[in-house]
Amino acid sequence: MQPAQAKSVLPVVLLGCGGVGRHLLRHIVSCRPLHANQGVAIRVVGVADSSSLLVADDVRASGLDDAFLSDLCAAKSAGSPLSSLLARGHCQVFNKPEAMGKVIDAATMLGRTTGLVLVDCSATNDTVALLTDAVNHGCCVVLANKKPLTCAYEDYQKLTSNFRQIRFESTVGAGLPVIASVTRIIASGDPISRIVGSLSGTLGYVMSELEDGKRFSEVVKTAKSLGYTEPDPRDDLSGTDVARKALILARLLGQQISMEDINVESLYPSELGPEVMSTTEFLESGLPQLDERIEERVKAASLRGNVLRYVGVIGNTGCQVGLQEVPKDSALGRLRGSDNVVEIYSRCYESSPLVIQGAGAGNDTTAAGVLADIVDLQDLFQKRA
Amino acid sequence: MQPAQAKSVLPVVLLGCGGVGRHLLRHIVSCRPLHANQGVAIRVVGVADSSSLLVADDVRASGLDDAFLSDLCAAKSAGSPLSSLLARGHCQVFNKPEAMGKVIDAATMLGRTTGLVLVDCSATNDTVALLTDAVNHGCCVVLANKKPLTCAYEDYQKLTSNFRQIRFESTVGAGLPVIASVTRIIASGDPISRIVGSLSGTLGYVMSELEDGKRFSEVVKTAKSLGYTEPDPRDDLSGTDVARKALILARLLGQQISMEDINVESLYPSELGPEVMSTTEFLESGLPQLDERIEERVKAASLRGNVLRYVGVIGNTGCQVGLQEVPKDSALGRLRGSDNVVEIYSRCYESSPLVIQGAGAGNDTTAAGVLADIVDLQDLFQKRA
Structure with missing residues (x-):
């Protein structure tokens, strides 16, 4: 049967691990068996909050394992910084301003090889340039953050120039299929x-x-x-x-x-x-x-x-x-x-x-919409499988 | 800009040119500029009705041109057989039972090279085996016809084994985004x-x-x-x-x-x-x-x-x-x-x-749903561009 052959591996870097981001990580972990059945594997290779970026040691080979992601969610819920997870091993943490440069490094490295999905669950204006850069390196972008889409029109145009690589269902009506339907x-x-x-x-x-x-x-x-x-x-x-x-x-x-x-x-x-x-x-x-x-x-x-x-x-x-x-x-x-x-x-x-x-509205529903967007990118990742 | 590079060419064979099928052909023609903007080109290489199949002379190189497709719609509306279009040139017509074998020939030839989308706008039970065969040859399938999805469970399973290659929005609620949302x-x-x-x-x-x-x-x-x-x-x-x-x-x-x-x-x-x-x-x-x-x-x-x-x-x-x-x-x-x-x-x-x-309900809305399904397959065709 074809599903096994058609397996799509989607490396993901998550920007923002507040409520929506944490729900997303939990959904990714709990959906593993379901996605495996559909021939999809989501590999979280990095997670950033407003002050730092945590990345897996070798983003080309593997992502953060599920136990690590659960610990990460627990740490963020408890208000601990990402650096508190360094003791878990197999990861590195970079603080601002170095962090954003490291995301671009990952985008450059993976964009045209394994592919990379940048998922923006933050609420800042600061990610537009980063996301546009990543898209230009062949990466895909999924947004729950509305701000990169409501910036100056020129910047919007650059960000969305390759329309199939950018998805943003959860920016309007959370998980409701508004963007997909339009x-x-x-x-x-x-x-x-x-x-x-x-x-x-x-x-x-x-x-x-x-x-x-x-x-x-x-x-x-x-x-x-x-x-x-x-x-x-x-x-x-x-x-x-x-x-x-x-x-x-x-x-x-x-x-x-x-x-x-x-x-x-x-x-x-x-x-x-x-x-x-x-x-x-x-x-x-x-x-x-x-x-x-x-x-x-x-x-x-x-x-x-x-x-x-x-x-x-x-x-x-x-x-x-x-x-x-x-x-x-x-x-x-x-x-x-x-x-x-x-x-x-x-x-x-x-x-x-x-x-x-x-x-x-709601973190659960918003995160569900983000996850559906990520899974819907799978066809773009088949060619690199 | 990337859209030009990412161009997806989707060869299509249409089964059934009653109301929905004819509306689809008209939509395909009228959407050419829009789809070109989106980096998508739909190439109709064959059209079948209940008694015969009309195919372009060289399905690998080109499809039926838009003037031809308009004439085809006019001929079908007037109740003329597909063979009445032979005089237009650049095509061949095969009658049943040979016709279905010729569809399989096209599926075998194109499925794993340029790719092929079989679009079933007929209302018969007869297409299941053909569609399953085509899927096994790497083709995609888009259905307005409900019957191939409501056959024996085993046959359904075979037809849908590679789920990303088969779309059927218009089988439930015409163009309403029911299947996509579920x-x-x-x-x-x-x-x-x-x-x-x-x-x-x-x-x-x-x-x-x-x-x-x-x-x-x-x-x-x-x-x-x-x-x-x-x-x-x-x-x-x-x-x-x-x-x-x-x-x-x-x-x-x-x-x-x-x-x-x-x-x-x-x-x-x-x-x-x-x-x-x-x-x-x-x-x-x-x-x-x-x-x-x-x-x-x-x-x-x-x-x-x-x-x-x-x-x-x-x-x-x-x-x-x-x-x-x-x-x-x-x-x-x-x-x-x-x-x-x-x-x-x-x-x-x-x-x-x-x-x-x-x-x-309605031919226009149903055909619109079919066309959205075809366009949504574009990512699977990028790799062959």
Whole structure:
């Protein structure tokens, strides 16, 4: 049978081992038997956090073993640095700024021989140049980090110049098959006219909770305590995260736009911004100031049989992100909890859109999307097997 | 830039040039500039209908040109045989039974050199052996035809032994990304516990129209006149088509089952079956006999706040296909028209399923799904470029 012959070995360097990165490592380990059945082997040859890089001794020959990866996850959960794993042996640790150079060394060495997948589960702007360099050396890139895709358009273009080598499903709707579906529709020559989505689990939760008459400030605090928000909830309330997702979708549709071209409605005024007050001050005294205005808008919408949703709209003429009244019984209006929903309109899905809905946040789901992306690269690694 | 270097040339032989096949050929032609941008070129080297095969003179060097393909579509639309195109030159036509042997010749010649994609847009049981043979010669297979995937389990296993070489998105929900999504979820190690779907555009339309108090027989006749049903609507009403889709999904989940293991509820009794009466007789005198019983069930459901839907349920313990009462305000209950909806339950999508909804029928949409499948095989063709 062919699966054994077709075995694809995918060496991986993981950038970022916070929640998503650690879940990914655990998924990789637990999926070994499944992937072996599919003829796929994922070999983790390096892991980087914000301060250092840990690499296997001989990246060409072998990766970090599963027991090592489990210890690494445990160490990172406990807040220990990667260098604490040096005692385990068979690895080296490089600190910044040397670390990034070592990733490029690995990319140069493996990119055109065994191949290499750089997986970016970090949340920084700093990886774009590194990733672009790696792609130019023949490496593949998988992203959960939205920032390399929302940088200056020129940089985006360079990073994505070989489109099959870069995957980023988890940047929009976590594991939901949004990017994969849009990519398929584009490839089939079916022109997409519009995408409308509730793309933030946090804001989806907040907006749906408001319908029950709860106060905005209370709902945001509850969302924070449930772990739905960023440490500073203003990172969600500003709409920047939704704007990033909208930009990723717009660029996927071929629009040559950047963050500054997107009309974004923030849910707090600049007087309550991070430059003016701390997170604690915002939660204590800033947030309650917003209750009245939001309550009025919710009530006004309700009188018209509508509900408020925070949506991204990507059309042929541009991209908007902000509050919108939608009919209570529409796909968007029926949303509850932290589910995302995306409606795609095209020639094939004209009067009635293609709708994708489900959990659009969470480390587990996001990591699952990243892993599916890695596995989907396997065909590019067959030739080197 | 890399796209030019990475060019993938995909030689294609199309089996079946009815509605879907002709739409596919038109899509292939109209997408040439788009695919060129993506570094992909699709070369149609042969087209078969139920009686013969037309192949380009030298399948190794070139395919049928776009003007030829347009003429071919026009000829088939007009009911002319493929042999009517011989006068155009640069091609040969083989009639049955020789034709299938010539497809194998092409598969043997191209499978391990340039590669070959066999695209099955026919509706017959007859292609399984041919497709399996082609896969064994290193060819890829893309299916809109459900039958090769719903044959005996052993044959299914042989056909799909090298899973990356076979794609079949359009067999379930036409172009809706159902198979792609399920495949991604499986690859990410997220165990799927249940899939529930309204998988027939025809029966979805029929069941939703009944809510307005219309008679079953009238609705079925309207559906037929709108082109929603098979020529004999009993092919839809029997549930066999939904059962095939459910089986494809169940097998994708790893269930080693066959058609006879699926509990299928037919919407007409065997006394009104094709062995007893003709299609015309069924429409005139058989169909109205079913009105009363269906009306009673619709009313009973309505009294409970429910609506009737014809669904496929794929669980860990088996597979059922038939009428089910669902809450009026659930994703299934809200369905209108010929949209399909699929709910996927897994660890990541446990309390709230991943929902995919949209048009699940139509030649245009089905052909678009087939084309996306072909393009998605491009990585397997890079090595031979």
